[in-house]
Amino acid sequence: MKNFIPKPWILLPKLFAIDLHCEIKGIEIELKKIKNEYLNILKNENFKNHSGGAFLGGGWGAIGLRTYGGDPYVDYVDNKSKLASTRLLDQCKYIKELLDRIPGEKDRVRFMEVKPSTKVFWHYDNNETIDDLDYNKNARLHLPVITSEDVKLFLCHQDTKWSEGKLYYGDFSFPHSIINNSKINRIHLIIDTKINKELLNLFPQQFIKGINLRKKIKKICQRSCNLYRKLKLIDG
Numbered sequence: 001m002k003n004f005i006p007k008p009w010i011l012l013p014k015l016f017a018i019d020l021h022c023e024i025k026g027i028e029i030e031l032k033k034i035k036n037e038y039l040n041i042l043k044n045e046n047f048k049n050h051s052g053g054a055f056l057g058g059g060w061g062a063i064g065l066r067t068y069g070g071d072p073y074v075d076y077v078d079n080k081s082k083l084a085s086t087r088l089l090d091q092c093k094y095i096k097e098l099l100d101r102i103p104g105e106k107d108r109v110r111f112m113e114v115k116p117s118t119k120v121f122w123h124y125d126n127n128e129t130i131d132d133l134d135y136n137k138n139a140r141l142h143l144p145v146i147t148s149e150d151v152k153l154f155l156c157h158q159d160t161k162w163s164e165g166k167l168y169y170g171d172f173s174f175p176h177s178i179i180n181n182s183k184i185n186r187i188h189l190i191i192d193t194k195i196n197k198e199l200l201n202l203f204p205q206q207f208i209k210g211i212n213l214r215k216k217i218k219k220i221c222q223r224s225c226n227l228y229r230k231l232k233l234i235d236g
């Protein structure tokens with residue numbers, strides 16, 4: 001029933017044909033090497049539940065390569081601790097080298113899983129945007145490592161359909177939700193990196209041109225999402 005209630009954060013960006021994600025090109029990525037390093041880590045490690053609350057059950061987890069404090073199992077922002085590489089990053093020589101090739105100082109870097117049948121409810125993360133052109137903020141980049149067409153990651157009206165082995169930026173300051181309808185664990189390498197000029201140069205010009213329009217409708221999208229949750233018109 002709730003699925004059929006019209007949602008302003010879907011209708012409005014659709015009406016203005018707003019783009020909320022893009023591929024970041026120009027960085028060579030060898031998916032096989034990333035997969036091997038991921039599988040190697042899994043021999044001895046398990047995902048720990050993500051600290052965010054917008055999901056049901058235990059199907060959304062993280063293993064950190066770079067975290068606050070350097071513990072692979074602390075995935076929240078803890079300003080009392082320094083950002084540090086975890087012991088697991090030393091086992092990922094290729095990923096380490098890849099991170100060095102992506103512009104910007106790295107913040108958290110994590111493998112994140114979404115297990116089959118897991119649903120992450122509509123929510124937004126206000127700081128995860130390049131649109132403020134704030135060099136103190138991070139851009140959140142996703143590199144799908146293992147995924148399927150049946151994993152749906154929606155950014156407002158857009159079904160992202162991201163492919164394995166490519167690098168993407170999504171503006172998660174807009175409402176987003178995930179549903180894993182597949183039978184596999186969806187694994188993304190999620191890289192938070194400080195915004196700088198060099199990084200912004202990798203974004204498609206068309207996407208940068210969309211900044212003003214995105215900023216104009218963002219508050220309406222965010223506030224309507226809050227209101228719908230309060231009125232229990234959406235889960236979470």
Ligand SMILES: [Fe+2]
Binds near residue numbers: 124
């Ligand atoms: Fe989120």
